[in-house]
Amino acid sequence: MKEKSIGSRLLTAAGLVCNGKTVCDVGCDHGKLSLYLIQSGKAERVIATDINKMPLQKAIDLFAENNISDKAQFYLTDGLQNITDTDDITHVVICGLGGDTMAQIIENAPFIKENRVRLVLLPAQSGNKIRQYLYDHGFGIESETTVGENKKFYSAISAVYTGEKTDYTDFDCFIGKSRYCTDDSAKGYFEMVHTQLKKRQKGFIIDTGVCPEGINDAVEKTEALLRNFE
Numbered sequence: 001m002k003e004k005s006i007g008s009r010l011l012t013a014a015g016l017v018c019n020g021k022t023v024c025d026v027g028c029d030h031g032k033l034s035l036y037l038i039q040s041g042k043a044e045r046v047i048a049t050d051i052n053k054m055p056l057q058k059a060i061d062l063f064a065e066n067n068i069s070d071k072a073q074f075y076l077t078d079g080l081q082n083i084t085d086t087d088d089i090t091h092v093v094i095c096g097l098g099g100d101t102m103a104q105i106i107e108n109a110p111f112i113k114e115n116r117v118r119l120v121l122l123p124a125q126s127g128n129k130i131r132q133y134l135y136d137h138g139f140g141i142e143s144e145t146t147v148g149e150n151k152k153f154y155s156a157i158s159a160v161y162t163g164e165k166t167d168y169t170d171f172d173c174f175i176g177k178s179r180y181c182t183d184d185s186a187k188g189y190f191e192m193v194h195t196q197l198k199k200r201q202k203g204f205i206i207d208t209g210v211c212p213e214g215i216n217d218a219v220e221k222t223e224a225l226l227r228n229f230e
């Protein structure tokens, strides 16, 4: 799998996987990320899961075409359900799902906390929800990397269970550690989040646990980040 054909979004997520033994790729779809993890040496083995049969079959076929089926196990399952052999799992990567679904998948896989498995999360939407879940449930966000692909912007989050809950503001939920990113994709990401925050400020979107003061503060801080690009 060439870096070009995996795309910048998945490449960024893969960049957060270091020295992986067994890496789970949840919602693997086409299997391109899983294949890249093996071919780049970032993972020794992968466990690729998908809740739908057709995408999982694409991943199975991709590994067969590349003659590396022995490096992967494929599960037709919701998240990480039915995965029992968890001892060698060093990373769980979830890309392209929403923040709420990611939180549910992590919550239903206690081995992630028990074995201090590193999470690499690249939400397609609701990044605020997954950050909030991580803060509330004793995970520490280690770093974030923003990325743009096809005029859309994302932040890839690396996190691990520490057992210590983190206090947070709405700004921490919506921006998190992406605040330290400085390239063009960061600008795109902050602009996207700014639009989301403004919709909340105007009352077009109402989230539980989000207060007007928190949103006003998040808008101001996001605008301050954007001024760095002027």
Ligand SMILES: C[S@@+](CC[C@H](N)C(=O)[O-])C[C@H]1O[C@@H](n2cnc3c(N)ncnc32)[C@H](O)[C@@H]1O
Residues within 6 Å of the ligand: 010, 026, 027, 028, 029, 030, 049, 050, 051, 052, 055, 077, 078, 079, 080, 094, 095, 096, 097, 101, 105
């Ligand atoms: C938008 S695609 C993302 C594919 C790939 N991870 C990426 O980022 O390019 C979402 C994939 O996740 C699968 N999926 C959705 N919910 C899931 C769940 N709860 N558990 C496992 N797979 C799921 C879908 O069937 C689909 O193949």
